Amino acid sequence: MRQNNLLLLLTSSASVAIATAPRGVSPEDARLYAGSAFTCLTHPSITIPTSQVNDDFCDCPDGSDEPGTSACAHLPHSALAIRGFHCRNEQHTPAFLPLSRVNDGVCDYEICCDGSDEYAHVGGVSCKNRCAEIGIAARKLQAERERLRGDGVKGWAELVKKAQIMRKEAEDEVKTTEVKIEGIEGKVKGLERELRDAEEKERRRVVRAPKEGEGGKVGVLVGTAKERSEELRAGLEKVREERDAALERLKKAEGILAALKEGYNPNFNDEGVKTAVRAWEEYLAQEETSTKLNDAEERDLDDLLGEDPVDWDEFLEVDEPQSDLYNIEAYLPESIKVWVHDKLHDFRQILVENGILAPAPDTPGIESKAVNAARAALKTAESEERNNRARLTALNDDLNTAYGHNDVFRPLKGECIDADVGEYKYEFCFHGKAHQKSLKDSSSTSLGSFARIEYTTPEDVGGQHGLFDAGWEEAHEEGLSGVVLKYDNGQQCWNGPKRSVNVELYCSAVNELRSVREEEKCVYRFEVGTPAVCGDRVEDAKGESMEERVRDEL
DSSP states (O other): OHHHHHHHHHHHHHHHHHHHSOTTOOGGGGGGGOSSEEEOSSOTTOEEEGGGTTSSSOOSTTSTTOTTSSTTTTSOGGGOSSOSEEEOOTTSOOEEEOGGGTTSSOOOTTTOTTOGGGTTOGGGOOOOOOHHHHHHHHHHHHHHHHHHHHHHHHHHHHHHHHHHHHHHHHHHHHHHHHHHHHHHHHHHHHHHHHHHHHHHHHHHOOOSOOOTTSOSHHHHHHHHHHHHHHHHHHHHHHHHHHHHHHHHHHHHHHHHHHHHHHHOOTTSOOHHHHHHHHHHHHHHTSSOOTTOOOHHHHHHHHHHHSSOOOOGGGGGGOOSOOGGGGOGGGGSOGGGHHHHHHHHHHHHHHHHHTTSSOOOTTOTTOOOHHHHHHHHHHHHHHHHHHHHHHHHHHHHHHHTSOOOGGGTTGGGTTOEEEEEETTEEEEEETTSEEEEEETTTOOEEEEEEEEEEEEOOOBOTTOSTTOOSTTHHHHTOOOEEEEEEEEEOOSBOTTSOBOEEEEEEEEOSSOEEEEEEEEETTEEEEEEEEGGGSSOOOBOTTSOBHHHHHHHHO
């Protein structure tokens, strides 16, 4: 009972203070004007009778004696001790009006919806109290704004959650890639050894294991040399057979041309036949045709392809293969070397590629399939290692990139927003590039690339409370968060700096570009809405975080 009486007493005292407070004084300041005398708020040495308060004469240097008139409006703002003319705005939001606008003949409904600032009816102006209707509309709009902010906070939470998942995935991929690189390093070393072994085998050409009773490496080498000699003899026999077949075909062709020359009618005007006959006559004019074989050369070939004259047992003491074993032309008479050179070269290359014969010292670039395969496998592994190292570098760079508090901008990387403003389309991409594109000729100008994130004091675009006239919604757009994305090093301006953009962010349920301004030469300001700052911990002038302010308003 005593508590109820105390509450009633305090309420009654407050009502009396409000009722007796001078015009333009807020309830919380009413006690400063109580009593028969008033002391200037910041000049306590000056005291005036209460009757001189609001007498339309500025007695106090701080203007505190004229809260309800414009008498002290001439004083600089820094000298004033009061916030202005207090509009009670019952059924809406109380606010303060600058002293210069008191009794100026204008209804300032955007601040004083109750019309109390024009109590003198200057110029016959009478401002009705519109706080009821304005309050209803303002509360409706505020509810919508809070709903949008709520959606923005939900969007922010989703971005943070997604950013955490993306960071975890990147960190896991870093670990996986590091393990993969370690494995590939071992693989590369193994393949390097395999290539060295293959090249060594290429040089030594020991292609089979020794049979029982053959002995050590010398026996293997001698057996291999013998085997190769037999293979080369067989190859030479095949070449000889192909030569004989070619000579036989040549004889038939010569017989056909001879018959053509004998039987053709020189008076018959056939240029093709005449050309063929003339070519045949020129061919016959040569000293010797390719159909004639040298008997001595044939005997040499018969001897070479006969019984093997080599006693392989004599080579048991040979430590290394001799080069002549790899050069079949060393076994041929000088007179037929040129004729068989090309076919032997092709045949030797086939043997080398199939691992039967080592390349000759004077044939660089010819490698066996085994060496080629080992080298190709090594190159593939080295390429795989380079690609994984590049991926690892990119992952670490990305993890070290500034994506804001809670990595909230990470999911937005690469997402672009644009808007048409005047003759241009302006576009920017989160953590990417910004452009200005002409709507006339589609030409594009770089305004810069993402450089960093900066944090400033949040800006309240809405300003004074109670605003609700023709420009109410525009003036009460969402305030800036204080988060700024800096884009630098754009295209050089003519006779000016390189273009740059300050992308100032505000809370929005969706990503949007609401305004573009060129604040100074080639320095642009974008105002961009995004959920990424709806919960960002950027302190405002009161030391309150954006997240706390949104939560309080919700």
